[in-house]
Amino acid sequence: MNKLEHYIVEIYSIIDVTDNLKRYNAWRKASTPIYEVYMLVNCCGILSEVTEIFSNNQWEEVKRNGYYMG
Numbered sequence: 001m002n003k004l005e006h007y008i009v010e011i012y013s014i015i016d017v018t019d020n021l022k023r024y025n026a027w028r029k030a031s032t033p034i035y036e037v038y039m040l041v042n043c044c045g046i047l048s049e050v051t052e053i054f055s056n057n058q059w060e061e062v063k064r065n066g067y068y069m070g
Contacts, residue, residue: 003069006041006050008062013038017053032056043070 018034033056040049052070054062062068
């Protein structure tokens with residue numbers, strides 16, 4: 001399966017979930033913040049509301065590019 005570019009149209013919320021994930025041992029060794037981002041994306045002309053999880057480094061790259069591969 002090929003990955004497609006998901007262009008960010010609008011960001012509804014960004015929540016830092018690092019402490020919650022560490023509490024449940026999901027990302028015990030996370031040294032950078034982990035974000036849950038609820039947003040509207042455009043992929044191949046189809047608009048979708050999605051919730052994605054990004055590390056701080058990934059999120060900075062997504063913001064800089066305006067899209068993520070998914």
